[in-house]
Each structure stands twice: as C-alpha cells, then as structure tokens.
Amino acid sequence: MRVSEIDLVSPSSVDKCLYMLRDHDKTFRLLAGGTDAIVQMKDGKRIPDIWINIKNLTELRYIREEKEGIHIGPLTTHTDIVKSELLQKKADVLVGASMEVGAIQLQNMGTVGGNIGTASPAGDTIPALFVLDAQIELSSFNEKRTIPINEFFTGPGKTVQKQNEMITNIIIQPQSENEIGIFEKLGPRKAQSISIVNVAITLRMGSNPRECLEGKIAFGSVGPTIIRSKKCEKMLALGPLDDTAIQDIAGAAWKEVMPISDVRASAKYRRSMASALLERGLYRLMNRWDAR
Structure with a gap:
C-alpha cells in the first residue's frame, strides 16, 4: 500500500478527534507512533477507511502523580517512561518493560497507549500495567468510562474499546517504599x-x-x-x-x-x-x- 492511497486527518484537539469518531458510516483507526499500525497496514491488516493522526495532541502526553495514582497519557512514549524519575522510583517494573520495547528508535516513537490499543498478548508494557493495577480511561464525545486493565482485553487484538472511543488516560498504583x-x-x-x-x-x-x-x-x-x-x-x-x-x-x-x-x-x-x-x-x- 502506498502512502498516497491513505486517507488521513489530523485533528487539532482531543474534542475534535472524538467528534470525528462519532461518524458510524466510516471506520477509523488512531495513529500515534505507528510502530505497530504501519506494520499491520503493510500486511493488509486492520486497514480503516480513515486514519486519524493524533501524534501532535500534546495534551495526551504526560506523567504526573495525583491522589488516586500516577496518571500516564496514552501518547507518552516508552522513552518518556524510561526517563521519568517518578516512574523510576514508583513504577520500576513499567520502566523495565519500556526499556525492552525494541530499539531506541522504537522506544522514541512507540506510545504506551498504542501498546495497549494493539492488544497483542506479547506487548511488553501490558504485563507491567497488570501488576500495577492499571485503569484505562476511555472517552467518547459524550461520556467517559474507566475499565480495570484485567477487563479491558478480550482476546488477541481485541478489547472492549468501542469504535467511537479512544484511550485518554492510564492510571497506575505507585509502588510503595517496600x-x-x-x-x-x-x-x-x-x-x-x-x-x-x-x-x-x-x-x-x-x-x-x-x-x-x-x-x-x-x-x-x-x-x-x-x-x-x-x-x-x-x-x-x-x-x-x-x-x-x-x-x-x-x-x-x-x-x-x-x-x-x-x-x-x-x-x-x-x-x-x-x-x-x-x-x-x-x-x-x-x-x-x-x-x-
């Protein structure tokens, strides 16, 4: 498949992205780092009517601690995770997993949200998120819902995420001193x-x-x-x-x-x-x- 054959849009905000996802007459797929999606596209798998480029939605790229846990934006890269002093101290298992996601180039491009959304049983960050009791926030244009990670995946490449939803936040429980x-x-x-x-x-x-x-x-x-x-x-x-x-x-x-x-x-x-x-x-x- 040539790049010229791809229909791609780049919304300027999360709200505009969610508005696009309301269209039930077309199939969409979100594109962030593209480390999994591009490979599948070349293999002729999971090709939507329209790709939505969300790479520049910086509002979805963050790591911060709040009272209910550590919040990680879905566009946070594996390199961001590895370099985070907060995660090094309070989520070392996730840092270790992100260090194993392929080469440095893949760590720079690949995102934690993409790793979750691909739903591969071999995804490196996913077992780490399981032992950190992660919660996955899914947003549509009209509502939000939070799913425990152990209920999020239903099979290889399959999740409970709906066509009109996107991952907007990941909350993990910090590791204690002991x-x-x-x-x-x-x-x-x-x-x-x-x-x-x-x-x-x-x-x-x-x-x-x-x-x-x-x-x-x-x-x-x-x-x-x-x-x-x-x-x-x-x-x-x-x-x-x-x-x-x-x-x-x-x-x-x-x-x-x-x-x-x-x-x-x-x-x-x-x-x-x-x-x-x-x-x-x-x-x-x-x-x-x-x-x-």
Whole structure:
C-alpha cells in the first residue's frame, strides 16, 4: 500500500478527534507512533477507511502523580517512561518493560497507549500495567468510562474499546517504599523481535529477611491475553523467598500458563521458559532486596 492511497486527518484537539469518531458510516483507526499500525497496514491488516493522526495532541502526553495514582497519557512514549524519575522510583517494573520495547528508535516513537490499543498478548508494557493495577480511561464525545486493565482485553487484538472511543488516560498504583518490581523477557534482543515469553513481577516485602507479604505476577505471550499467575502469587507469602521457595514457585508457573505453538516457539518451550523467567526474576529481586 502506498502512502498516497491513505486517507488521513489530523485533528487539532482531543474534542475534535472524538467528534470525528462519532461518524458510524466510516471506520477509523488512531495513529500515534505507528510502530505497530504501519506494520499491520503493510500486511493488509486492520486497514480503516480513515486514519486519524493524533501524534501532535500534546495534551495526551504526560506523567504526573495525583491522589488516586500516577496518571500516564496514552501518547507518552516508552522513552518518556524510561526517563521519568517518578516512574523510576514508583513504577520500576513499567520502566523495565519500556526499556525492552525494541530499539531506541522504537522506544522514541512507540506510545504506551498504542501498546495497549494493539492488544497483542506479547506487548511488553501490558504485563507491567497488570501488576500495577492499571485503569484505562476511555472517552467518547459524550461520556467517559474507566475499565480495570484485567477487563479491558478480550482476546488477541481485541478489547472492549468501542469504535467511537479512544484511550485518554492510564492510571497506575505507585509502588510503595517496600515494594520492588522487575520485568523479564525472552526474545532475541539483537533481532528486535517481539517477546516469546515475558513476565512482570512486583513484591511487597516485610521486615524479616526475604519475607514477602504479597506479590503480583503477570505473564505475556503465553495465552490469548495476559495471564495473572494466581497460584504462584499465593505461594509468595508462604515463607522466606529462599532457593527452595523460589524454585517451587517457578515450577508451579508451568501449569498456569496456556501457550500455543507457532513459528516462534512451541507450547512446551514457552511453558519451560515461563518457569525459567519467573525463577530468574525472583532471584534478581531477592539479590536487589538483600543489597538494600
């Protein structure tokens, strides 16, 4: 498809964009960084009647803390997230995930809203948003609604977002002083490939050595949507996270994921790597906690 064949409009404000989305006679697709959308367009997938360029809507690019949580604009780039001192301090798991989104060029162009809207089970920032209890704000011309992230995705490439809506805000819960997080990914970095398996982990630690009070674990690319590892999460608080406990928890992950086989990896390999990534992540978190 040539650029000359694309119908594209560039609204000057969010309100004007939402007004355009009211037209039910045409299909629209929002274009921000374009790191996912352009690839799909070239493959002949998800091509709308009209593209809406929202890249210059700076009112949707921000990171700020308010009383109900940290607000992140959907046009915030992965580079913005990586460089944010607020997120480095209070959402390190999201910073780690954004650092793994391909090359620097992709991090500069790609947006967190685009990563969410694409709804790929392999999206790197999405598991991190799950363990941070993210809320997704959807706006139409007449109303707004807020959806918990665990209710937002309905399948690969599918969400509850309506044709006349756009993501206008993402709210995450900040990590506390005794909470640490990490993002682990399996995917050939040099090839800038999407994840074969990834996992986001947050742990709230106690005062005793390696005492975990509670934790959250979310796997990507091992099911039709992100998988919260509930059984493994319950095991985190059963005792000190020593070598035996970490290995037992990682072993339990094998049964919780639901991967498929495709051109990138077999289901069996993904199951094994899910356990391995969880084990590696827990060891790294404990080493970091011990060093405090």
